Amino acid sequence: MREVPSGEVVVAHEVVDFQRERLAWRLYMVSHVMVALSEPPQSPFPVRNYYEALCRETAWGALFFATTHMGPVSAERTAKRLQAVLRFWEPLQSARYLFKNPRMAHTLEELMLASCDWAMDAWCPLGDASVRTRLEVAAERMASATREDCIEAIFREMPRALAHAGQLTHRHVVANPTFQRERLATLDAWSFERVSSACTADLIWLLHHWDRELDRQ
Structure with a gap:
């Protein structure tokens, strides 16, 4: 180098x-x-x-x-x-x-x-x-973050992700902290690891993923 x-x-x-x-x-x-x-x-x-x-x-x-x-x-x-x-x-x-x-x-x-x-x-x-x-x-x-530490970091960054998420059919649902906490709790280890850093882009992906899931219900 x-x-x-x-x-x-x-x-x-x-x-x-x-x-x-x-x-x-x-x-x-x-x-x-x-x-x-x-x-x-x-x-x-x-x-x-x-x-x-x-x-x-x-x-x-x-x-x-x-x-x-x-x-x-x-x-x-x-x-x-x-x-x-x-x-x-x-x-x-x-x-x-x-x-x-x-x-x-x-x-x-x-x-x-x-x-x-x-x-x-x-x-x-x-x-x-x-x-x-x-x-x-x-x-x-x-x-040294635990899963709960990561969830709290995700919540601190979620408002920015929501502001940049673009069109969400079920925005009022996916923006609800109770809904977010419930869905985060159900993520398997591999899926949770993908968003555990609380990177804005990854959280935007997660919001759209949840939105599409709601469309299929």
């Missing part, structure tokens, strides 16, 4: 290269490898897991997996991603990052706030603490 000189620009916007003509460092090729590892004849999940674990041992791999949402992952996996970024915090601070706005370069703190605010809001709702401190607390809590 090559060292990026201080002050250089890194494109960190998921898999989108929105300024191909600009001289900059880019992280998006990591996702191409992840997609390739899902194709036959590989057994996708073990291979992808090993590849991610290897990438998290590098500064840029750690940053990629912390800021890019590639499918639902557990609270435990999310904790490992955040902890990896925190280990490389000082060297990662030397660069500037393009994320959602191609005309605005972010500091590391601004990048993590833009990409991981859901994790901080769900797991460390302390608005006056620094971004780094909130990420440290969130990662620590995720790493």
Whole structure:
């Protein structure tokens, strides 16, 4: 992994290269490898897991997996991603990052706030603490979270998920906390693990899944 000189620009916007003509460092090729590892004849999940674990041992791999949402992952996996970024915090601070706005370069703190605010809001709702401190607390809590801890984090993030869920036929039902708690209690271990980090995108998926279930009843 090559060292990026201080002050250089890194494109960190998921898999989108929105300024191909600009001289900059880019992280998006990591996702191409992840997609390739899902194709036959590989057994996708073990291979992808090993590849991610290897990438998290590098500064840029750690940053990629912390800021890019590639499918639902557990609270435990999310904790490992955040902890990896925190280990490389000082060297990662030397660069500037393009994320959602191609005309605005972010500091590391601004990048993590833009990409991981859901994790901080769900797991460390302390608005006056620094971004780094909130990420440290969130990662620590995720790493040791019980199922009930995850449910409480999900409830803290659910209002944002509902606000971005789009059209829901049974919104008044799926927005009911009693309904949500009952449905969360019935999820099997594998399904619960997929939403246990309380990531907004995963909760939006869950709300639409519940909505479709109600349609079939």
